[in-house]
Amino acid sequence: MSKKTLFDKVWDSHVVSQVEEGPSVLYIDRHLVHEVTSPQAFAGLDKRGIKVFRPGQTFATPDHNVPTKDQHLTIHDELSRSQVEKLTQNCQNHGVTLFGLNHPYQGVVHVVGPELGITLPGSTMVCGDSHTSTHGAFGAVAFGVGTSEVEMVLATQCIMQPKPKKMKIEVNGTLGKGVTAKDIALYIISKITTAGGTGYFIEYTGSAITNLTMEGRMTLCNLSIESGARGGMIAPDETTFSYVKGREYAPKGADWDKALAYWKTLKTDDGAEFDKVYNFDAADITPMITYGTNPGMGIKITESIPSGADLADTNKNTFMKALQYMGLEGGTKMVGRKVDYVFLGSCTNGRIEDFRAFASFVKGKRKAADTVVWLVPGSKQVEKQCKDEGIDKILEEAGFELRQPGCSACLAMNDDKVPEGKYAVATSNRNFEGRQGPGSRTFLASPLTAAAAAVTGVITDPRELL
Amino acid sequence: MSIDKFVTLESTAIPMPIENVDTDQIIPARFLKATTREGFGENLFRDWRYDKGGSKIPGFVLNDSKYSGKILVGGKNFGSGSSREHAAWAIYDHGFKVVVSSFFADIFKANALNNGLLPVQVSDAFLSKLFSEIEKNPQTKIKVDLENQTITILSTGESEKFDINKYKKTCLLNGYDDIDYLLSMKDKIEVFEKTR
Numbered sequence: 206m207s208k209k210t211l212f213d214k215v216w217d218s219h220v221v222s223q224v225e226e227g228p229s230v231l232y233i234d235r236h237l238v239h240e241v242t243s244p245q246a247f248a249g250l251d252k253r254g255i256k257v258f259r260p261g262q263t264f265a266t267p268d269h270n271v272p273t274k275d276q277h278l279t280i281h282d283e284l285s286r287s288q289v290e291k292l293t294q295n296c297q298n299h300g301v302t303l304f305g306l307n308h309p310y311q312g313v314v315h316v317v318g319p320e321l322g323i324t325l326p327g328s329t330m331v332c333g334d335s336h337t338s339t340h341g342a343f344g345a346v347a348f349g350v351g352t353s354e355v356e357m358v359l360a361t362q363c364i365m366q367p368k369p370k371k372m373k374i375e376v377n378g379t380l381g382k383g384v385t386a387k388d389i390a391l392y393i394i395s396k397i398t399t400a401g402g403t404g405y406f407i408e409y410t411g412s413a414i415t416n417l418t419m420e421g422r423m424t425l426c427n428l429s430i431e432s433g434a435r436g437g438m439i440a441p442d443e444t445t446f447s448y449v450k451g452r453e454y455a456p457k458g459a460d461w462d463k464a465l466a467y468w469k470t471l472k473t474d475d476g477a478e479f480d481k482v483y484n485f486d487a488a489d490i491t492p493m494i495t496y497g498t499n500p501g502m503g504i505k506i507t508e509s510i511p512s513g514a515d516l517a518d519t520n521k522n523t524f525m526k527a528l529q530y531m532g533l534e535g536g537t538k539m540v541g542r543k544v545d546y547v548f549l550g551s552c553t554n555g556r557i558e559d560f561r562a563f564a565s566f567v568k569g570k571r572k573a574a575d576t577v578v579w580l581v582p583g584s585k586q587v588e589k590q591c592k593d594e595g596i597d598k599i600l601e602e603a604g605f606e607l608r609q610p611g612c613s614a615c616l617a618m619n620d621d622k623v624p625e626g627k628y629a630v631a632t633s634n635r636n637f638e639g640r641q642g643p644g645s646r647t648f649l650a651s652p653l654t655a656a657a658a659a660v661t662g663v664i665t666d667p668r669e670l671l
Numbered sequence: 672m673s674i675d676k677f678v679t680l681e682s683t684a685i686p687m688p689i690e691n692v693d694t695d696q697i698i699p700a701r702f703l704k705a706t707t708r709e710g711f712g713e714n715l716f717r718d719w720r721y722d723k724g725g726s727k728i729p730g731f732v733l734n735d736s737k738y739s740g741k742i743l744v745g746g747k748n749f750g751s752g753s754s755r756e757h758a759a760w761a762i763y764d765h766g767f768k769v770v771v772s773s774f775f776a777d778i779f780k781a782n783a784l785n786n787g788l789l790p791v792q793v794s795d796a797f798l799s800k801l802f803s804e805i806e807k808n809p810q811t812k813i814k815v816d817l818e819n820q821t822i823t824i825l826s827t828g829e830s831e832k833f834d835i836n837k838y839k840k841t842c843l844l845n846g847y848d849d850i851d852y853l854l855s856m857k858d859k860i861e862v863f864e865k866t867r
């Protein structure tokens with residue numbers, strides 16, 4: 206029997222048929238839908254006069270456009286409101302489960318899926334959103350697709366995909382104090398670049414990975430796409446099983462036992478081959494921060510911005526363009542720079558653990574006077590948990606306010622926009638030009654680094670305040 | 672439903688020698704609020720093309736009357752970032768039929784192909800040549816031949832082969848789309864569901 210990787214096992218068991226010298230017809234177990242990338246797909250179905258093929262396998266929630274305050278009122282931006290309404294109509298017409306605005310399960314698709322047990326080990330999962338890679342944390346083959354593919358899944362529960370190559374990224378050792386899953390991810394991307402993973406599906410292994418909580422694993426897999434990889438996955442283990450058990454849509458009773466027995470087989474066989482392998486040492490990783498306009502432009506928070514002197518011409522132009530946009534100079538330090546905005550949230554770091562980390566850091570400290578801080582839970586459930594655990598009170602005492610769930614300043618489709626020229630420390634995933642609002646300047650970092658900036662008003666190494 | 676057929680194209684090209692052009696630049700998120708596929712071309716490269724007041728930014732290639740054509744030549748790692756298919760729609764809607772780069776992000780490539788926009792991946796050396804020829808003479812004609820999988824600079828005769836998945840090539844040459852194909856497989860999909 207040939208040796209298989211975790212990825213092979215899950216992928217191969219979902220191939221309905223194989224087009225000669227072409228893509229696989231891949232069966233999709235679970236499909237997540239949000240308001241921005243789905244209307245044209247539903248319209249396609251309506252035009253063909255067909256219904257969603259397996260409505261029970263698609264789950265929808267509005268997240269990209271929603272306001273993070275006063276969600277009980279109507280959305281005042283007309284276009285946003287019409288997209289959210291369109292989603293509601295489409296779900297009704299096609300019998301798709303919707304966690305609409307104000308529903309106790311609403312939230313960012315990639316936060317909602319796992320916390321409801323929609324995301325399961327060994328499954329295939331897609332969404333019209335590149336950060337679908339998040340769900341790989343459970344040992345699922347999960348990746349983002351375009352709207353045409355959303356339509357394919359709605360119509361047939363399948364998509365046409367060439368099988369990607371396989372990459373293994375192994376991180377061994379123990380993470381230092383104040384170093385988080387986000388820092389591992391930013392470190393890896395700074396090493397392999399934003400194109401290093403293109404064409405690959407990553408498996409993360411090693412003791413630094415298996416020691417992560419499910420929240421940490423999700424943060425890491427979430428950022429796989431920022432290295433260009435379609436997805437990243439981690440073999441399911443006891444941490445995974447105990448997270449999944451008992452969740453709303455997870456299997457129960459005898460179904461659970463059967464599923465569990467199968468999930469335990471989901472490991473890369475000894476001797477299975479990868480097309481590419483990287484090894485990193487956890488001891489080399491410290492809190493990270495980005496200085497440029499793609500997530501690969503990251504450094505250790507204590508380091509200076511590179512000068513770019515050693516880059517070839519075309520790279521140099523791109524590099525200088527990024528620094529110019531950011532209003533930064535090569536060779537200068539990041540620490541101590543003024544921060545105008547802080548954003549805690551998104552499918553990368555908007556989970557309960559991120560709020561716990563932020564709250565325990567700021568407890569007994571005060572919010573910096575001149576810094577605007579947006580704390581946006583990833584879902585209604587995270588918001589509720591923050592209240593149940595008294596996190597909202599700790600935050601209030603330190604001068605902060607908890608907002609309502611949505612993508613918010615991650616991509617600024619709602620009102621949460623960082624103004625032109627202002628600097629934001631964000632726990633989200635993209636520092637592209639204008640990502641957080643036209644002219645906004647983003648430094649990506651962990652929730653701890655965000656918390657350190659939120660209390661000092663400047664970029665601060667969180668380890669100094671721990 | 673189907674996509675437009677693509678067989679060959681001869682056109683001048685618009686050069687954009689910038690690396691890592693991400694889909695947030697191609698079409699910023701605030702323009703993703705439409706519920707149809709049309710009209711995104713207007714906001715293609717919005718923040719590079721127009722200033723805050725909505726006036727054209729001189730010097731940006733799409734505003735430079737020197738350049739025109741149905742081929743967009745971009746720097747390495749074109750289309751990274753968000754999976755928004757709106758990026759491919761915007762490029763196509765603006766009138767491009769081909770995007771050339773030395774490296775494409777996966778999802779962008781798939782989205783482009785699903786919309787009849789042909790991504791042509793060339794070597795770094797050929798890409799530099801394209802940029803320098805277009806810069807020398809913006810009227811430089813480029814020919815893209817899908818059947819033979821070649822891209823040629825007509826004035827110099829320099830040519831390179833490009834790769835494309837055989838299935839996708841057939842789709843483009845004939846204007847088929849994946850949904851038609853998948854719908855024709857429904858029975859097989861149902862059998863698969865029962866046997867697992």
Ligand code: SF4
Pocket residue numbers: 268269313314315334336551552553611612615616633634
């Ligand atoms: S939080 Fe950001 S990255 Fe995540 S789904 Fe929303 S917009 Fe996309």
